[in-house]
Amino acid sequence: xxxxxxxxxxxxxxxxxxxxxxxxxxxxxxxxxxxxxxxxxxxxxxxxxxxxxxxxxxxxxxxxxxxxxxxxxxxxxxxxxxxxxxxxxxxxxxxxxxxxxxxxxxxxxxxxxxxxxxxxxxxxxxxxxxxxxxxxxxxxxx
Numbered sequence: 001x002x003x004x005x006x007x008x009x010x011x012x013x014x015x016x017x018x019x020x021x022x023x024x025x026x027x028x029x030x031x032x033x034x035x036x037x038x039x040x041x042x043x044x045x046x047x048x049x050x051x052x053x054x055x056x057x058x059x060x061x062x063x064x065x066x067x068x069x070x071x072x073x074x075x076x077x078x079x080x081x082x083x084x085x086x087x088x089x090x091x092x093x094x095x096x097x098x099x100x101x102x103x104x105x106x107x108x109x110x111x112x113x114x115x116x117x118x119x120x121x122x123x124x125x126x127x128x129x130x131x132x133x134x135x136x137x138x139x140x141x142x
Contacts, residue, residue, distance in 0.1 A: 008093050009086030011125035012107045012115030018043050021050070021074035025061050028052060028073050039104050039116060042077045048106055048113060050077030055103075081106050086114055090125045093117060 019028050019040045028040055032054065042050040052073050060076040061068055083106045084093050093105060097119060107115040 006125075007086065007090060008084055008088045008105075008107055008117050009109075009114070011090060011121045012086065012117040013037070013121060014107075014115035016041050016106070016113040016116060018048075018113075019052070019073055020044075021072065021077070023073050024069050025057055025066075025071045025073060025076065026068040029054075029057055029068065038118065040073075041081060041106055041113065041116065042073055042079075044074070048081050048083075050074070050079035051081045051104060051106065052077045053104065078102070083108050084117070085109070090122055094119075094122050094126075097122075 017031065017035050017037055017040055019031060019042055021042050021044045032038065032040060039051055039053040041048050042052055044050075050073075056076050056078060057068075060066070061071055082096065082100050082102055084096055086107050086109050088096075096105060097103060103119045105117050106113060107117055
């Protein structure tokens with residue numbers, strides 16, 4: 001039987017891809033491109049201090065004609081990074097994103113970073129859950 005996602009841990013992307021706050025924007029963008037991801041968790045002294053997204057890079061570097069090789073990630077990241085537990089329900093995570101007007105959350109298991117969940121991940125999870133609720137109806141014979 002297929003398990004449909006019901007909590008953040010079921011729908012998140014893992015592993016967490018990180019970058020040090022001293023890394024420049026160009027190297028961070030290259031890492032995101034190479035990994036096929038839309039955000040990086042920014043670390044300061046080994047701890048999460050922020051998040052940087054493609055949108056941040058466009059808004060705070062490209063549109064302002066800043067040098068991506070001379071601009072550090074710490075200067076464009078969103079901080080503090082908003083977190084959620086891997087055990088939190090999908091709808092609760094959606095509410096958190098809406099309240100903070102963000103599109104990604106760092107997922108924790110206790111104090112350990114275990115994943116990132118995006119709006120896209122949550123929408124897919126809700127779609128799968130909705131489909132699962134219709135499956136019994138589709139199997140009914142008339």
